[in-house]
Amino acid sequence: MYSEKVMDHFNNPRNVGEIPDADGIGSEGNPVCGDMMKIFIKVDEEKITDIKFKTFGCGAAIAVSSMITEMAKGKTLDEALAITKESVADALDGLPAQKQHCSNLGAEALHKAIEDYKNKQSG
Amino acid sequence: MKKIYMDYAGTNPTHPAVLDSMMPYFKEHFANPLSIYEPALKAREAIENARQSTASLINAKPAEIIFTSSGAESNNFALKGIAYANQKKGSHIITSRMEHHSILNTVRFLEKSGFRVTYLNVDNNGVIDPSDVEKAITDETILISLIHASPEIGTIEPIAEIAKITNKKGIIFHTDAVSSAGNIPIDVKELGVDLLTLSAHQFYGPKGAAALYLKEGTRIIPLIYGGIQEGGRRAGTENVPAIVGMGKAAELAESEMMDRIKHLAPLRNKIISNTLNKVKKVMLTGHPKERLPGHASFVVEYIEGEAMLLLLEGNGIYCASGSACTSRALKSSPVLASIGVPDHIAQGSVVFTIGQETTEEDIDYFNETFPKVIGKLREMSPFTKGWEGLEDPECTAKK
Numbered sequence: 168m169y170s171e172k173v174m175d176h177f178n179n180p181r182n183v184g185e186i187p188d189a190d191g192i193g194s195e196g197n198p199v200c201g202d203m204m205k206i207f208i209k210v211d212e213e214k215i216t217d218i219k220f221k222t223f224g225c226g227a228a229i230a231v232s233s234m235i236t237e238m239a240k241g242k243t244l245d246e247a248l249a250i251t252k253e254s255v256a257d258a259l260d261g262l263p264a265q266k267q268h269c270s271n272l273g274a275e276a277l278h279k280a281i282e283d284y285k286n287k288q289s290g
Numbered sequence: 291m292k293k294i295y296m297d298y299a300g301t302n303p304t305h306p307a308v309l310d311s312m313m314p315y316f317k318e319h320f321a322n323p324l325s326i327y328e329p330a331l332k333a334r335e336a337i338e339n340a341r342q343s344t345a346s347l348i349n350a351k352p353a354e355i356i357f358t359s360s361g362a363e364s365n366n367f368a369l370k371g372i373a374y375a376n377q378k379k380g381s382h383i384i385t386s387r388m389e390h391h392s393i394l395n396t397v398r399f400l401e402k403s404g405f406r407v408t409y410l411n412v413d414n415n416g417v418i419d420p421s422d423v424e425k426a427i428t429d430e431t432i433l434i435s436l437i438h439a440s441p442e443i444g445t446i447e448p449i450a451e452i453a454k455i456t457n458k459k460g461i462i463f464h465t466d467a468v469s470s471a472g473n474i475p476i477d478v479k480e481l482g483v484d485l486l487t488l489s490a491h492q493f494y495g496p497k498g499a500a501a502l503y504l505k506e507g508t509r510i511i512p513l514i515y516g517g518i519q520e521g522g523r524r525a526g527t528e529n530v531p532a533i534v535g536m537g538k539a540a541e542l543a544e545s546e547m548m549d550r551i552k553h554l555a556p557l558r559n560k561i562i563s564n565t566l567n568k569v570k571k572v573m574l575t576g577h578p579k580e581r582l583p584g585h586a587s588f589v590v591e592y593i594e595g596e597a598m599l600l601l602l603e604g605n606g607i608y609c610a611s612g613s614a615c616t617s618r619a620l621k622s623s624p625v626l627a628s629i630g631v632p633d634h635i636a637q638g639s640v641v642f643t644i645g646q647e648t649t650e651e652d653i654d655y656f657n658e659t660f661p662k663v664i665g666k667l668r669e670m671s672p673f674t675k676g677w678e679g680l681e682d683p684e685c686t687a688k689k
Contacts, residue, residue, distance in 0.1 A: 169600075177597070178604060183670050198634035198677065200685035201594055201614040201622070205672040221672035223637075225596035225615035229670060270615070 170260035173230040180229055182236035184219040190287065193279025195272040202228040202269055206236070206276040210284050213244050220276075227262050227270035234259050235273035244281050250274055291606040294652045298584055299441040299469060299643035300610060304535065305494035311538040312496065315531040323528050324517065333530050340537025344501055347540040348467075348486065349477040356502045356520045357533050361468040361489035362392035363513070364502040365435075367524070368464045368485045369396045371510035372433045373405055376462070380430035386410040386418050387628035388437050388447070393466055394624075397435075406430070415577040416445035416629045420452045427459055434463045438486075439470035442612055442625045442641060443576030444585030446470065453482030462508065468492055468500075472543035473582060474551070484508050490532070494646070495539030499532035550646055554584040557644055557653045561586040564657040569664055575629065575639070584645055589631055590638040592674065593667040598640050601663045607656060612639035614685075634680060 169177070186207040196203035202224035209217035218240050220232040235255050239247045252271045256262045262271060295303075315336060321329035323337055341352045358364045373383060385397050387409050397407045408426045412418050418436055427434075434456055439446045449465050456463040464485035467476060471486070472493025478486055486503040490496055504510055504523075516525025543550075562574055571591040590598065595613030602609055610616075612623030614637060626636040642656075668674070 174600075177600060180670060194672070194679070197685060198637065198673070198680060199632075201637045203672060221670060223592065223671045223673055224594050225613075226600045227615075228594075229597060266615075 168263060169226060169230070170262075172234075172258075172260045173227060173262065176230035176233040176259065177226045180233040182219050182233065182240070183221070185221060186217060186219050189280075191280040191282070191284030193276045193281070193283055195276040195279060196224070196228075198223050200269060201225065202272060204228060204232050204272050204276045206232070206273070206280045208239075208277075208280045208284060210244065215239050215242055215244070215247055220273075225266070225270055227266040228272065230259055231255055231262075231271050231273040232276075235277055239277055244284075248278060248281060250277060292652075292655070294607045294656060295647065296607055296609045296642040296644055296656070298645040299492075299641065301491045301497065302494045302645055303647065304491075304496050305539060305542060307542065308495055308535045308538045312531040312535040315534050319530070323530060324519070333528075336534050336537075337528055337530060340533045340540075343537040343541040343544075344488070345503075347472060347476070347544045348488065348503060349479055350503050351506060353521075354478075354503055354506055356504055356523050357528065357536070358500045358502055358524060359498055359529065360500050361390075361466070361487055361492075364487035364489070364500050365390065365392040365466055365468075366396050367502055367510070367513040368487060369393065369400065369433070369435060370513055372462050372464065372485065372508075373400050374511040375509045376432040377405075380428075380432040381405045382408070382428055382430035382432060384408045384410065384423065384426050384431060384434040384436075386412060386436050388412055388416055388418065388440055388445070388625055389435070390437065390441070390466060390468065393435055393437070410436075412628050414630050415580075416440055416443050416575075416625070417577060417580070418447050418452070420448055420455060423452050424455050427455075427461065431459075431461050434461055436463075436465055437469075438465045438467040438476075439474070439582050440576065440625060441469040441585075441643075442623055443587050443629065444581035445576040446474070446580045446582065449483065450481050457482055469582060472540065473547075473584070475547060478503055478505070490536035490539050493539050493543045496532045496535040498529055499536035501536070551583045553646060554644060554648075557648060557650065558584055558586050560653050561642060561644075561656065565660060568657075568661045572664070573631075573635075575626065575631065582643075584648075585641075585643050587639070587641040589626070589635050590640060590664055591635055591677075592638070592671045593664065594637045595639045597667050598638070598663060601666065602659070605659045605663065607659060610641040610643075612641065613637045633685065634677060 189207040194205040204222040323334040471488035490499040595611030596615040622636040
C-alpha cells in the first residue's frame with residue numbers, strides 16, 4: 168500500500184517531540200477525522216533552526232509529519248512556505264489517493280507554525 | 291521473524307484435511323452433478339454427504355440446507371427472498387445497528403424498493419434488548435434479521451430469547467451466524483430461528499462455500515434463477531469441491547468444537563487481561579463474558595488504528611481495525627458508534643481474533659509486543675493525558 172520511503176519514515180520517524188520554548192506552533196486536522204498533527208519551530212534570522220512534530224494518525228500522517236520536518240529544517244521561512252502537499256507527497260514517492268486528502272496535513276501545519284511565529288513577531 | 295495471524299474473523303486458513311477432501315472433486319470426480327452417468331452420481335452423492343454434515347453441525351435436516359457461494363449471498367438471499375415472498379402480508383423489516391454490510395446494504399436496497407426498516411439500537415456492550423424487538427414489531431412486520439455474533443466486537447446476541455417473541459408473533463426470524471457457526475455450539479431448534487446464514491471459511495473450510503438454513507415449510511423467492519440445483523432455490527452448477535470442503539469442515543467443527551473452545555478461551559482471556567492491566571486508557575469493546583471464544587477487541591485512546599496495524603505487522607502480527615483510515619470508505623465502524631464509542635476514540639480500534647494455529651508462545655509474544663507498539667505511537671501523539679483541543683465533534687474534512 169505504501170512506498171518504501173513512507174514505511175521508512177513511519178518506522179523511523181525523524182524529529183518527533185515538542186519544543187518547549189518554540190517560536191511558532193501550528194496544528195492541523197481533527198482527531199474525529201482520524202488525523203491531527205502539531206508542528207513546533209525554532210526560528211533564527213528567518214531560518215528554521217529546529218523543528219519537531221507530534222502526530223495522531225495513520226501511517227501516512229506520521230510519515231508526512233516526519234518528512235516535512237526534514238524538508239523544512241535549515242530552510243528560510245520563505246523556502247518553507249513554498250513546501251506544498253504535493254512536494255511532500257513527491258518526496259515520499261507518492262501517497263495512496265485516499266490518503267492524499269485527509270492525511271497529508273503537514274504543509275498546512277507547517278505554514279500555520281510560521282504564521283504563528285510571524286504573528287508573535289509583529290505582535 | 292515469526293508471523294502471527296490474528297485475523298481469524300477475516301478468514302481462516304483451510305484445514306489440511308478439508309483441502310484433502312476437496313482435491314478428488316477437482317480431478318477424477320469433476321463431472322457435473324446434474325448429469326446421469328456414474329462420475330456425476332459420485333459428485334451428487336458428495337454434495338448430499340456435505341449437506342448432511344452441514345445440517346448436523348446446526349441440528350437441522352439436510353433438506354433445510356441450501357448451499358450458496360458466500361455469507362453475503364446467503365444474507366442477500368434470506369432478506370430479499372423472504373421480503374418478496376411475504377410482501378402481500380406486510381412491508382416492515384426489523385434489523386439492528388450491529389449488522390454486517392451484507393445485511394445493511396441489502397435492507398437499504400429493500401427500503402428503496404418500498405419496504406420500511408427499523409434499526410434497533412444496542413447497549414454499550416453491543417447487546418440487542420429482546421424487549422426492543424417486541425416493541426418494534428407492528429402488524430406489518432414480515433421479517434426480523436439480527437446478527438448472532440459480531441465479528442467486530444465479539445458480542446453474542448440473545449437470539450434464543452428473541453426467537454421466543456418472534457415465534458409467538460409468527461414473524462419470520464433470520465440470524466446471520468457467519469462469525470459464530472462452527473465456532474460455538476448452534477442448534478437451530480434451540481435457537482428457534484427460521485433462517486440462519488453460515489460460511490465455511492469461518493470454520494476452516496474453503497472460501498466460496500456457504501449455506502442458508504431454511505426451516506422446512508418456509509417459503510422463499512430465489513435470488514438466482516436458472517436450473518434446478520438446490521431444489522430450484524439456487525441455480526448454477528454446484529461448486530462441488532468447495533461444498534465437499536464445507537461438509538468436511540462442518541464435520542471437524544462438530545467433533546472438535548469443545549476442544550477448540552478450550553484452546554481459544556484461555557488465550558483470549560490472556561490477551562484481554564494483559565492489555566487491560568498493562569495499558570492505560572484502553573477499553574475492551576463488546577461484551578466481557580458473552581463473546582466469541584477467540585475474539586479480543588479494543589479501542590486505544592490517543593493513537594490511530596491503521597498506525598497500530600502497520601507497527602504490529604512490522605513486528606510480525608497481522609490483525610484488523612475498525613478505524614476510518616483502515617476502511618476504504620474512510621469512515622469508522624458504525625458498530626463502534628452504535629455502542630457509544632465517540633468517533634475520535636473509534637479511530638483507535640483494533641481487533642484480534644485467534645484460532646487453532648495460535649499458540650501460547652504466540653500470545654506471550656503478542657502480550658509483550660502490543661503495549662510496546664502502543665507506547666511508541668503514544669510518544670508521537672499530541673495527546674497524552676486527555677483530548678486537549680478537541681473542538682469540532684464532527685469530521686467535516688471528508689464531506
